[in-house]
Amino acid sequence: MLPDSRTQPDADAAPGSGPAAEAVVRLEHVAKSFGNNHVLRDFSLLVQPGQNVVVLGKSGSGKSVLVKCIIGLLRPDAGRITVLGHDVASLPHDALDQLRARLGFLFQSNALYDSMTVRENLLFPLRRQWMAHGRSEEETLVQQALDDVGLGDTADKMPAELSGGMRKRIALARTLILRPEIILYDEPTTGLDPVTGREIDHLIRDVQQKYNTAALIISHDMDCVRLTADRVALLAEGRCYAEGTYEQLQQHPDPRVNEFFI
Amino acid sequence: MSLSDSPILAETGAMTRFAGRFLREGLRPRYELPEFLRQCYVIGYQSLPLVGITGFIMGLVLTLQSHPTMAQFGAESWIPTMVSLTIIREMGPIITALIFAGKIGSSIGAELGSMRVTEQIDAMEVSGTNPFKYLVVTRVLATTLMLPLLTILADALALYASYLGINTKGVTTLALFTNNVLSGLTFGDVLPAVLKTFFFGFAIGLIGCYKGYHANKGTEGVGQAANTAVVVSSLVIFLLDLLAVQITGLLGLI
Numbered sequence: 059m060l061p062d063s064r065t066q067p068d069a070d071a072a073p074g075s076g077p078a079a080e081a082v083v084r085l086e087h088v089a090k091s092f093g094n095n096h097v098l099r100d101f102s103l104l105v106q107p108g109q110n111v112v113v114l115g116k117s118g119s120g121k122s123v124l125v126k127c128i129i130g131l132l133r134p135d136a137g138r139i140t141v142l143g144h145d146v147a148s149l150p151h152d153a154l155d156q157l158r159a160r161l162g163f164l165f166q167s168n169a170l171y172d173s174m175t176v177r178e179n180l181l182f183p184l185r186r187q188w189m190a191h192g193r194s195e196e197e198t199l200v201q202q203a204l205d206d207v208g209l210g211d212t213a214d215k216m217p218a219e220l221s222g223g224m225r226k227r228i229a230l231a232r233t234l235i236l237r238p239e240i241i242l243y244d245e246p247t248t249g250l251d252p253v254t255g256r257e258i259d260h261l262i263r264d265v266q267q268k269y270n271t272a273a274l275i276i277s278h279d280m281d282c283v284r285l286t287a288d289r290v291a292l293l294a295e296g297r298c299y300a301e302g303t304y305e306q307l308q309q310h311p312d313p314r315v316n317e318f319f320i
Numbered sequence: 321m322s323l324s325d326s327p328i329l330a331e332t333g334a335m336t337r338f339a340g341r342f343l344r345e346g347l348r349p350r351y352e353l354p355e356f357l358r359q360c361y362v363i364g365y366q367s368l369p370l371v372g373i374t375g376f377i378m379g380l381v382l383t384l385q386s387h388p389t390m391a392q393f394g395a396e397s398w399i400p401t402m403v404s405l406t407i408i409r410e411m412g413p414i415i416t417a418l419i420f421a422g423k424i425g426s427s428i429g430a431e432l433g434s435m436r437v438t439e440q441i442d443a444m445e446v447s448g449t450n451p452f453k454y455l456v457v458t459r460v461l462a463t464t465l466m467l468p469l470l471t472i473l474a475d476a477l478a479l480y481a482s483y484l485g486i487n488t489k490g491v492t493t494l495a496l497f498t499n500n501v502l503s504g505l506t507f508g509d510v511l512p513a514v515l516k517t518f519f520f521g522f523a524i525g526l527i528g529c530y531k532g533y534h535a536n537k538g539t540e541g542v543g544q545a546a547n548t549a550v551v552v553s554s555l556v557i558f559l560l561d562l563l564a565v566q567i568t569g570l571l572g573l574i
Contacts, residue, residue, distance in 0.1 A: 087529075098388075126442075129446050130446075131442055131445065131446065151450070155448040155449075155450070156448070158446050158447070158448045159448045161446070161448075163443070163446045164444070165439045165443060166439075167438055167439050169439040169440050169442065169443035170440075170443075171435075171439060171440055171443070171444075172438070172440070173431075173432075182447065182449075183447040183448070183449075186447055186448055186449045187447075187448055236447075
């Protein structure tokens with residue numbers, strides 16, 4: 059049965075979500091405004107372990123705001139965000155840093171440190187989290203992360219020397235090096251050509267299968283949604299407007315949902 | 321518009337809070353020692369050539385410009401004392417601080433501004449690093465400690481250039497020149513001049529970091545951050561210098 063597109067899904071019983079206690083990311087009635095611009099009004103969603111959930115929405119619908127609230131870069135005005143059992147808003151700074159070490163975040167702009175080489179970009183989070191012991195272990199982890207994204211020979215290059223797709227892969231390698239339990243992808247294929255975009259989509263799937271990570275993917279690229287999503291949540295009017303598998307939403311009678319699939 | 325709506329007051333308040341945060345974050349571990357030392361190298365060592373050349377030219381020009389007038393009054397022997405007092409009390413600290421604000425203040429504003437608009441600061445935060453501590457505290461500490469050292473170097477080079485300048489018009493031994501310089505200087509000339517450069521350095525670092533850290537509006541914001549960092553720093557240097565003169569006067573050191 060298709061989910062009701064007009065009813066706000068209850069966080070405890072979101073369609074296809076399974077038992078709420080197992081959720082690695084749990085959003086309950088989240089609201090966020092900037093002045094009079096009410097970006098998120100009442101958004102609820104669950105992400106289960108090992109599951110890829112895509113949040114689909116038009117540009118400016120609040121997708122990036124949502125993901126920044128989850129990682130703690132923005133504080134929601136109302137509602138509750140629980141990640142790996144921790145209420146993000148109530149965590150002190152040090153505990154939030156520890157939680158963030160268990161998460162990965164792939165920025166839309168990649169956010170590579172442009173004054174550092176690729177190797178230094180990957181070493182930065184590793185050294186900050188004391189994750190490696192000795193230079194040889196560091197080097198092994200860097201090489202493994204680069205091999206995971208198929209760019210094993212770029213360690214000594216500067217980000218400016220890489221193409222858009224390569225920069226995206228390096229950003230993903232930097233995310234993977236800490237072995238995150240959840241990865242948040244903010245528009246992972248935006249600005250890439252269709253072929254490179256598809257390569258990134260497959261990479262997202264490969265990462266999920268290899269490391270069994272859960273992922274919340276923000277996108278409006280339907281190829282990305284189709285190739286990466288186990289579940290899709292449509293963000294509209296500041297709330298979870300509809301939720302289901304790609305195929306379920308594709309056959310949805312509501313034109314507001316259907317327009318994404320035309 | 322009421323006084324509380326003034327953008328200048330709002331900016332001053334925000335910058336004061338930023339300075340307060342610097343003090344809070346700077347005192348708490350974790351201490352970013354390797355990054356602080358790297359910043360000392362970038363900010364201090366890499367500014368040596370510019371500051372050195374500026375100091376040298378400052379001393380030479382001041383000597384050559386003052387020579388004809390002093391000679392007219394038969395007071396050529398007073399040139400070392402006059403130049404040293406001028407350089408050490410005022411010209412050295414002010415010129416070095418302005419050069420430093422132009423080079424380092426703008427560079428910090430642009431670097432942090434660029435990191436802000438390309439989300440690199442956010443990336444640092446989500447990787448479990450406190451970007452304020454890593455980027456701001458280290459840079460402000462480095463500018464605060466490096467500017468006094470650079471000023472002392474610029475003063476020394478300016479005095480050496482003055483010695484060379486005097487020798488283009490006559491003959492003076494280095495020993496006599498040094499003796500003249502030291503006999504004209506007191507503790508009250510040197511200490512306030514060095515102390516105020518700590519405050520100049522702190523202001524330059526803090527303003528550069530504040531402007532860069534709060535940059536917005538994309539690449540335009542980066543340019544604005546670099547530009548306003550230099551403009552505001554230069555203005556604050558003069559204001560602090562005025563304050564330093566008043567305090568020195570009150571303490572009877574002038």
